[in-house]
Amino acid sequence: MDVQRKLEILADAAKYDASCASSGTERRDSSDGKGMGSTAPGMGICHSYAPDGRCISLLKVLLTNACNYDCLYCVNRTSSNVPRARFTTDEVVKLTLDFYRRNYIEGLFLSSGIIRSADYTMEQVVGVARKLREEHHFRGYIHLKTIPEADDALIAQAGKYADRLSINIEVPEETSLAKLAPEKDVRAIRRTMGRLRLKLDEAQENSKTPTRTKPPRFAPAGQSTQMIVGADAANDQTILDTSANLYGSYKLKRVYYSAFSPIPDASRALPLAAPPLVREHRLYQADWLIRFYGFDVGEIVDQAEGMLPLDIDPKLAWALRHRDRFPLDIARASREELLRVPGFGTKAVDRIIATRRVTSIRVADLARLHIPRNKALPFVVLSDHRPPPHLLDDARLAERFKPKAKQLGFGF
Structure with a gap:
């Protein structure tokens, strides 16, 4: 041969x-x-x-x-x-x-x-x-x-x-x-x-x-x-x-x-x-949360089902299960709290902390900080933004974040 x-x-x-x-x-x-x-x-x-x-x-x-x-x-x-x-x-x-x-x-x-x-x-x-x-x-x-x-x-x-x-x-x-x-x-x-x-x-x-x-x-x-x-x-x-x-x-x-x-x-x-291949993808996302975001396994996986949701990423699923912790004022929140905001990656959190030392953060700043605006806004308070009180209680909130075809990413 x-x-x-x-x-x-x-x-x-x-x-x-x-x-x-x-x-x-x-x-x-x-x-x-x-x-x-x-x-x-x-x-x-x-x-x-x-x-x-x-x-x-x-x-x-x-x-x-x-x-x-x-x-x-x-x-x-x-x-x-x-x-x-x-x-x-x-x-x-x-x-x-x-x-x-x-x-x-x-x-x-x-x-x-x-x-x-x-x-x-x-x-x-x-x-x-x-x-x-x-x-x-x-x-x-x-x-x-x-x-x-x-x-x-x-x-x-x-x-x-x-x-x-x-x-x-x-x-x-x-x-x-x-x-x-x-x-x-x-x-x-x-x-x-x-x-x-x-x-x-x-x-x-x-x-x-x-x-x-x-x-x-x-x-x-x-x-x-x-x-x-x-x-x-x-x-x-x-x-x-x-x-x-x-x-x-x-x-x-x-x-x-x-x-x-x-x-x-x-x-x-x-x-x-x-x-489904998306299950592999969700496990990688959950693994990332454990290694770099301070999450425990018990927080990420729904204890009753033992499975990660396939339609939304695990950090967003956690946030929707803990709506009482939001909205979070990013001017005062700790690094550990910021890492739990949907759409906030580790580098974005570091940028937020560095920026808020010298100035207040506005909605327009999110793009410069490489933060997906639509994903983060329902969960945070900025100097010129506070989400409507009823938004986090809306049962349809999760539907806003479900990815369309070919849009899967780490998306933290």
Whole structure:
């Protein structure tokens, strides 16, 4: 099989993994003439992101889609009737360098099916990163998928060469993982996440200690994971509870949510249809509120239903459930209160606080502060605006904010 055909198979096989991003790493470039690639924007290099934050400028492939595991939700499971292919280490290295030279990519996202054993697979994946870094002096971004059962020494090597490591937890509940992916062990996954956190903390501490020699690097962009949405019966409350626990316990940089997609020859244990893609989108919005806006999971999700509303964003849904807290006088409100106003993003709140120190804020100022006027006005008091008393009590208020087709965004 030629490399072109392998690339078609293995790039397509990798598309289901959403945990792919290039933010948060250290800056490296080849301006000294001794290396190739860059993690920072420069001549001929640009970062390109999808609306949900996914990086789309990486070569994203599997080393092989042959796999010993029989995870029911995975198109590459051992019982799946799909074409199989396998790259050699040198083929992935050459593809990465060729694609970089053509300015198609700025880095590599590499995962693999489990072949022979966890250690053997991890050794092959690490071998690609080692060759790129040591033999070709590649300084672009590298993201490696970590095999939970792999030897600790191999995990350490992966962190030495990669910018980010990730381990997919797959589904939020242990019982679901045992049913859908019997070869996988959620305890092993969490143990490896814990090992990664310890190594990341150690590297961070070493970087703060004055020394003549540069401390060993370890995955400077941290670790991430992915959860499949809609492959089991877990509701949004369960998914977000699991995410909050992962962020708190392992200092993950990111939890990615991937809407389940029906696969050929699917098991009867799987849903017949995919969940609405907007559910994935709402989970990303809720995740953002937890990480950057000070919300708790219990505040975001309606406790009675356990699901996020699909027709409006979760911050707006929270505000409509707590109308008694509005309208908010933005001249006096705290930063924490301002972050809960629909339409106010973190940067907009910082601009508001800086502006109100020197002048009062009027309706006309909202555009300059990059705040969507129609979304914010029912919830705030400005120097020249106070919403009518009956507006917040209007049952039709939510209808004003429901997006039309192709208007979905983070919209905070």
